[in-house]
Amino acid sequence: MSERQVPYSAGTRPGPQDAVRGMTARRACLIWLALAGLALAGLLASLSLGSVAISWADLVHALFRPDGGLDDEIVRSLRLPRAGAGFACGALLSLSGALLQVLLRNPLADPYVLGVSGGAASFALAAMMFMLPWWGVDASAFAGALLAVLFVLGMARREFWRSDPVEASPRLLLTGVVLGTGWMALISLLLTLAPDRGLRGMLFWLSGDLNGAADAWPGLLVLGVVLVPSILAAPQLNVMLRGETVAHALGVPVGPLRLRIYLLASLATAAAVVTAGTIGFVGLVVPHMLRISFGNDQRMLLPASALGGGALVMLADLAARTVVAPAQLPVGVITAITGVPVFLWMLLRRRH
């Protein structure tokens, strides 16, 4: 038995042993720990930096022994909810992107590809046009997301329930993309009709903005609700990546799994969009960055995407509110401006 290892140690690639071992629970835990550390660092920086700098000692004081001072108020009711909402949005978008990339077996898929965000945005903009209060905009956005999901489910229902091993992904993708295009047209129409004074708020909403995020709990709650079933389905998703026929033959219930993944990804996207508008880029690129670095094992990738995406949006939002302070930038602009060159560098550096 001992000579079994010999042929595999003589690889030419760096770290061939890793490739031969595949992903292990131990390696995945190390990756998660590193990303959680990054997220924690981002959280601490978000709490202490800003127009009023707060020292570490004051921060500890505000978090654990609040006495109602100004610092305590800034940390507890402004920065903590905003950082939490940022983390939740980034985690949800990135998780949703990773799920949809597997569902559609397409590296170009992102959380918005099946039109959920289009529905949410159309309804949110309409609510803003009618000057509804923030909760009205949120509720309207969620209703729009739900409607978009129902459209896709209605039109692509055969792709979800059919039992024969036919590639369903291209048809599902095409249905979603075409519906998404319809929503985009509606958004353009709304922007054209909107009164000038409302336009700025609408554009901020469209490019993603955490300014209005008052509470982190809804987002974090949905994150938990989406993450747990995703982690449980991860081994089956690994098999799905090799195609529906292979998955079916290995005992994976392809149709029900596809439906479950679609609903989980849609819920994640809807919750993120309702919280902070359509922050672009995160959901497409964070899963790919992690794939390039650590491989495509969904058992590692799904939790890692949540942690990495959360950390990225939290840090980007810190930049969005400090770089040109006291003015603020939409966080979606920061994620894209910094993320695009980093991602291109990672992609082009790879040999294949």
Next chain:
Amino acid sequence: MSPRRATLPAESLAQGARLAARDLTLTVGRRTLIAGLQLEFSPGQIWCIAGPNGAGKTTLISTLAGLQPPTQGVVELDGLCLSGWPGSALALRRALMPQAVRDAFSASVFEAVLLGRHPYLAGWGWEQPSDRAAALDALAALGLSELAARDILSLSGGERQRVALAAVLCQQAPLMLLDEPLAHLDLHHQIDCLKLLVQRAAAGCTVIFSCHDLNLARRYASHALLLDGAGVTNAGLVREVLSAANASRAFGYPLMLIESAGHEALVPAH
């Protein structure tokens, strides 16, 4: 190929898989591909499914694997109708190698083969050392050990085919269904692959594969099922079924059997 690698743990094959088609009818649109097929596939047999393009080889294999329901009749595995098998239990008893796998994302060859262990995963769904050992054995059996760390997106068509075969082997199921396992392989890999199937059958597996090379089938398969695409099937011992007369009729082109030095070959008669 190392024969030592190809031996599977005895317990996984403790019971051979008995597959039976009972009054099986398959139609596509208004065309009847197979009508009222009665056939039993037993452990130790290697069945070659042959027939012209579009005759229903893939549809039949897919139906025998339980991936699609038959138009009429039933397929039974170990005496139980396939539709009554839970997917996870079925995956421990039968393996299927599809005709082509389209990959969109990078993965190492080792990871792709290791997916064949999915039916055995328990708990949080991480592989045990025994699963890794099975994948390494399957790679070695197909001469793929050197490629273990390669990206599957960088493989040639033939290498891909061998990776798919290794994944099926690694599943260690007593019933193996393979859709065109020899496609894209060069001759010596075709023969290696067929010898591997012969070994699996000798170890108690039931092997069913589709194939276009009638001569290789005659040489390595024990039985054959010839489809003509119009509902007529011919099943039995390979040399009797894949005769010059039967093959000429099914493929619609005259073939003759020539003999030389104890070997036989079907060749076009014109």
